[in-house]
Amino acid sequence: MKIRFDSSKERSPTQEQGLKVLYAPGKRMAFRLRWYLILLLVASPLIWFFAKLAVGAWMIEAPAQLVLPQIDIRSREPALVSRVNVRAGDKVEAGQVLLDMDNPEWKQRLRQLQALSNDAQAAPVPAASTLRDVLRRQLDRSSEKLALTRRLVREGAATQGEVLAAEAERDQRQAELLSYEQRQEQARTSPALARDVAMQGAEEQWLTGRLQALQLKAPEPGVVSEVLVHEGENVGAGTLLVRVARMADAVIWVYLDPAHAAYGKPGQPLRLKLPDGHWLDAKVLQSADRANRLPEDLRSPFGAPQRWLMVQVAVDGAIPQRWLIDQLPLTARFPHRLSSLFSSD
Template sequence: MKIRFSSPKEQQPTQEQGLKVLYAPGKRLAFKLRWYLILLAVTSPLLFLVGREFLGLWLIEAPVQLHLPSTELRAREAGQVERVLARPGDRVEAGQLLVKMDNPEWRARLALLGDPAVQARRPAGSRPLPEQERQALERLLASAESRLGRLRGLLAAGAATRGEVQQAQDERDRRQRDLVQFERRESQPVDDTLERQRRLESDWLQARLHGLELKAGESGVISEVLVDEGENVGPGTPLMRLQRLGDAELWVYLDPRDAVYASPGQPFRLRLPDGTWLPAEVVRMVEDAAPVPVELREAFSAPSRNLRLLARVKGEWPAFWRVDRLGLKARFPHRWRWLDSWASGR
């Protein structure tokens, strides 16, 4: 049997069993295009990787994150948030009232101290118990006893803890102690020293209550409110975050193999999300290798630590893109190492 590697159909593709086929050339072209498309689909991943590698050799790019100068506003004393006078996005001026706070315990103590001017006009000798102050103490004591009774009932039903009952009992004991101390103090003869102490304590409490108000130390924009009205906070609790109206900082995460571009004064171009390019320069190199933020990493890339540079834009930053933690792209002018080595060799 003789095997032929060429057929008459290949030599005469326009004929089929002696008949002329008009669509044969077009059909043959379609077969070629189909095989070309299959070949392109098979080799496209390899072409993508090779093209990406060549593009990386040609373009020196690095992810950038925008950081706006900000500060946290914290509570100086323990208290209850009464009113929040600013919302995220509001622009505030220095000295503007942002959060109004109160302390119910200090208010109750002021009610017990009474008005210093009235106390000073009382006659010498023994003085009667002020009915208004006594009623305030009795109401506080009755409220504490009522809460203790409710918690004991909830403890019996399994809906409260022993710690909550003990806390309510301690509060009841403190109210009883305040009432006993009040009666003992009021039953004693009038003493100028005692009145002076009461006046000083009242002024001190008034000053502390006034110090609970949180005001803006400088002009800026409220970026975040961390508390709600009616919430109890302790000393040092963050209440708000304020973005100052200073220059924006650019943190560039440069690949260590491109460390030659990390020198201060190195110019580069910064690409905004809308495609606009801005001139920028490196200010200084941070002396550490920081991990690239997850939102700045490319797809399917492994976690890595890059050189973190501090940079700035030459000119004024666009107000529209003044967004904290905004992801950007930096492109550095290419330096040919072989050209520099050739020039230094000469």
């Protein structure tokens, strides 16, 4: 398109209605610049389009995404969420407590078992203690009676038969006390009682371990992606509670157009553009083994839906800590290699 400036003002730029205008040359230049600016604005979409074609002919660009593998932390037992210690976006260390949980039924049963255990280890009951004291007093009196009878025999005031009777009474009281103590020992060491005590101890230990396990901790360092429960909420076994993203195992996927599959070979160099405009050197780790649709947040407004090759790449060095964000959009740029277009591999 060529603009011709052949109006009357162009033919006589220094004349305006028969009068000589001193500033006419400058006005003539402004007139030209105005038309060139209008022409530039009209042609800017075409200029942008052809510039994109030129860049695309030399560089292959593809959308990419940084993905942090997720750890799903679920409830292993029915419980009550008593306290939530983290929020989405918090960085956590290995062993850090995420949730405090409780089970009131288990706690009540544990208190019952502890009470039974304390009763079993307590001193003898008053009734048993009283009976033992009575038997001991009877044995003491029978022993005193035997000693008195023997003294009377030596003084001639009693007969030998009375001594034998006193000895028999003393032996009977001693046998009664011994029999009582044997029965008490058998009751304490009976197999049934020992089995019950052992079962109660095992149940108490199991409940203590289960209650301690209700305190959920982070298995490894990461970032909390989601907290799916609230304080005071009852959850069942297997309920998903928290998702933690593993920062140490960040994966970068490049969605490559199938027409550019030759650029998805292992070792292929490329560059990744971060949201702040910085570029990172990277390389392809392995050939694409699957195809998938482009995520919604990576699609262009007028892009046709299709399946793209998913190529995993690795950055040369470390990804900046501030950009370790799950589903972070990136831009991958491959250098154009004409030889790859004619490769039969």
